[in-house]
Amino acid sequence: MVLQVPGLYGPRQSLPLLVRPLPGESTGSFVNRLAQANGLGLADFLQRVGQGMGSSSTDPARVEKYPQCTEMYVNGPGLEYLAVLAGTPAAVLQRALPGLATRHRLPGDGDAVxxxxxxxxxxxLVRYCTRCAEARGVREPSWWLMSDSWRVCARHGRWCDDSRTEPLDGLSLKELPEVVDAHLDRARLHKQFGRSGGGAVR
Ligand SMILES: [Zn+2]
Incomplete structure (x- = not known):
């Protein structure tokens, strides 16, 4: 599928196998899944997105190993390249992936970086509730990019956080229904009063 031609040297076609971004997923998590689905190492994939900046960016093998610690950022042309490779319009990627929000955009509109x-x-980076991900057809480990270091999935009764040790698929809250109740109260307050309401029950 040819979506657009963002530049003379950029990718012109999507990768053969497409994956859908999960709502709230980190860009790094999404990109890892997209590369893996196509049998690409992260380094090979990133070469197609543009040029890397910064010291850790020069070591994609290490980044690939620790997706739970790292997040990917792009400039405007980088976002366009990513959208072409992902076979998904940039606006759709931005709606799903908070790390692609305009305020996180890297400067520069020349070369893709x-x-x-x-x-x-x-x-x-909070581990995605495995059951929420599975409900959307995703079985690989994936991560949310969140303002808090944890998230309660009330639907599946899981406590998910940013710990980097096993088990990574969240703790069951079956025996702790009060945690789920507190979370739902907090969410209600948040809805009513904005973020300041969240502090009231912390
Ligand atoms: Zn869930």
Whole structure:
């Protein structure tokens, strides 16, 4: 599928196998899944997105090993390249992936560049609830980019956080229904009063 021609040297076609971004997923998590689905190492994939910036970005093998620690950022042309490779319009990627928000955009609109710092510049990488991911057909490990370092999935009764040790698929809250209740109260307050409401029950 040819979506657009973002530049003379950029990718012109999507990769053969496409994956859908999960809502709230980190860009690094999505890109890892897309590369893996196509049998590409991360380094091979990133070469197609543009030029890497920064010291960790020069070591994609290490980044590939620790997707739970790193997040990927792109400039405007980098986003366009990524959209072509992903076979998904940039606006759709931006709606799903918070790390692609305009405020995280790297400067420059000449060459496509990407950066893969060891820590997200803002927020936390929280392991995606495996059942939420599976419900959307994703079985690989994936991560949310969140403002908090944890998230309660009330639907599946899982506590998911940014710990980097096993088990990574979240703790069951079956025996701790009060945690789920507190989370739902907090979410209600948040809805009613904005973020300041969240602090009231912390
Ligand atoms: Zn869930």
């Amino acid at each position: 990407w950066k893969w710092p060891w820590q997200p510049s803002e927020g936390h």
